[in-house]
Amino acid sequence: MRELKDHEKQGKHEQEEKERESQEKEKQRQHELELARLRSSGAPAAVSEGGPKTARSFDKCFLAQRKEGEDMDSCLTAFENACEMHRVDPADRLQFLTPLLDPEAVEVYSRMTGAEAGDCELFKQALLQFTMKLVPNLLLCLLLVVKLYHTETADDEEPQPPKGPCANWMGGAPGYPGHNGLPGRDGKDGKDGQKGENGEPGEPGPKGDTGEGGAPGTEGPRGFPGIPGMKGEKGEGAYIYQSAFSVGLTSRAPVPNIPIRFTKIFYNEQNHYDETTGKFHCSLPGLYYFAYHLTVYITDVKVSLYKKDKAVLFTYDQFQKNNVDQASGSVLLHLSAGEEVWLQVYGEEEKENNGVYADNINDSTFTGFLLYPDVDLH
Numbered sequence: 001m002r003e004l005k006d007h008e009k010q011g012k013h014e015q016e017e018k019e020r021e022s023q024e025k026e027k028q029r030q031h032e033l034e035l036a037r038l039r040s041s042g043a044p045a046a047v048s049e050g051g052p053k054t055a056r057s058f059d060k061c062f063l064a065q066r067k068e069g070e071d072m073d074s075c076l077t078a079f080e081n082a083c084e085m086h087r088v089d090p091a092d093r094l095q096f097l098t099p100l101l102d103p104e105a106v107e108v109y110s111r112m113t114g115a116e117a118g119d120c121e122l123f124k125q126a127l128l129q130f131t132m133k134l135v136p137n138l139l140l141c142l143l144l145v146v147k148l149y150h151t152e153t154a155d156d157e158e159p160q161p162p163k164g165p166c167a168n169w170m171g172g173a174p175g176y177p178g179h180n181g182l183p184g185r186d187g188k189d190g191k192d193g194q195k196g197e198n199g200e201p202g203e204p205g206p207k208g209d210t211g212e213g214g215a216p217g218t219e220g221p222r223g224f225p226g227i228p229g230m231k232g233e234k235g236e237g238a239y240i241y242q243s244a245f246s247v248g249l250t251s252r253a254p255v256p257n258i259p260i261r262f263t264k265i266f267y268n269e270q271n272h273y274d275e276t277t278g279k280f281h282c283s284l285p286g287l288y289y290f291a292y293h294l295t296v297y298i299t300d301v302k303v304s305l306y307k308k309d310k311a312v313l314f315t316y317d318q319f320q321k322n323n324v325d326q327a328s329g330s331v332l333l334h335l336s337a338g339e340e341v342w343l344q345v346y347g348e349e350e351k352e353n354n355g356v357y358a359d360n361i362n363d364s365t366f367t368g369f370l371l372y373p374d375v376d377l378h
Contacts, residue, residue, distance in 0.1 A: 243284050244369035245273035249294075249358040256354050259306075259342035262366045273368075279342040282335040286373040289332055292343055294364040296325035297357035304346050305331060308339050311346075319355050324362065332371070341368065 083090075248264035259278035273280045282288075294301060296317045305313035317327035333341065343366050347353035358364045 241284050241286070241370065241373040243270055243272050243282075243288075245270075245280060246365065246367040247273060247275065248366075249356065249364040252297075252357050252359070254345060254354070254356055256345040256347055259344050260303075260356070260366075262343075262364075264363075266365070277342075278344075279340045280368055282337055282339045282341075284370060284373055285334075285336045287332060287334050287371045288341075288368055289330070289371055290341060290366075290368040291330035292328060292364075292366045294327045295357045295362040296327050296355045297362070299355040300353055301325075301327050301355040302345065302347050302353040303327065303329075303343060303356070305329065305341070305343055307333055307335070307341050317355070324357075325355075 245268045246266040247262035247268065248266060249260065249262050250264045254260045261275065261278035263275050265275065268275075270283070272283055280290075290305060292303070292305070292315075294303065294315075294317075296319055298319065300319050301315070301317045303315050304311040312333065313329050313331050315327050315329045317325050319325055335341070345354050345356060356364055
């Protein structure tokens with residue numbers, strides 16, 4: 001906004017400077033015009049020899065004024081020859097030319113603009129054009145004089161009676177008006193007129209169809225908690241499916257190649273683990289988690305986790321003398337109803353791979369529980 005105001009101020013300042021220069025030029029032109037009129041009524045200007053001269057030193061040779069009826073072109077040619085002979089500066093020639101001219105030529109100078117009035121060459125061209133325009137005007141005046149003479153001569157002659165076969169008869173009645181002529185061709189289209197004013201608002205139109213829904217807006221702030229609703233009716237109780245066990249070993253060196261019987265019960269609420277057989281019996285189909293942690297002592301241990309007469313997990317631990325080791329494993333298994341899972345020692349020789357151990361301060365445990373029941377149970 002500030003740049004726009006500065007630009008407007010600068011443009012206004014430039015416009016004022018141009019107007020001031022134009023006024024000064026017009027004042028200078030009026031001054032020169034007044035000097036020309038004063039000089040035309042007094043003595044002719046003078047020139048002197050010896051280089052470019054000004055109006056003050058133009059005083060030794062006289063220039064003749066334009067004679068009445070003299071050709072303007074011849075007058076200007078004589079003036080140029082005199083200025084060249086006396087070496088008058090071209091910028092000063094105009095102020096010496098105007099006193100030599102008649103009032104009509106001075107009137108031509110007064111009609112020129114400020115910029116043109118200061119140029120001697122432009123002033124001479126304007127004088128020549130002015131004289132060329134006078135020739136047609138003189139011819140036109142001559143023609144008018146001849147026309148008036150013949151008109152006055154015709155009025156002085158006596159009127160003569162009409163000649164012809166119907167000279168003594170009365171004139172006939174006026175004829176009927178002619179038929180209307182054919183319409184003329186259409187004229188050219190006129191220019192477009194100016195833009196009219198805005199009309200008054202029209203009546204509201206009918207309601208349009210419902211537009212398409214816009215995009216979802218941003219989520220608003222969270223509102224205040226509502227009033228608590230009425231207490232609902234009592235529903236049916238949800239049945240919770242449970243199946244879990246956790247047992248430990250009470251005897252050392254179990255028999256290999258048969259299920260290890262964990263007889264120390266930590267948890268067996270649903271009785272899905274049978275301590276007499278050492279097997280877990282699946283009553284609820286679903287996904288189960290099984291894990292075992294065994295104490296290894298005296299010899300190496302090789303154990304397997306079985307599902308339905310098939311080993312699915314193997315664990316081997318090499319015993320270090322004078323130390324007690326740990327062997328462990330865990331797995332997720334999907335069981336169907338009726339399938340069984342157990343843990344047993346595998347190997348051909350009974351003593352070489354049967355280092356599973358338990359006593360009053362060392363435990364070997366076996367654990368399992370249901371994670372997710374199958375969906376078709378609901």
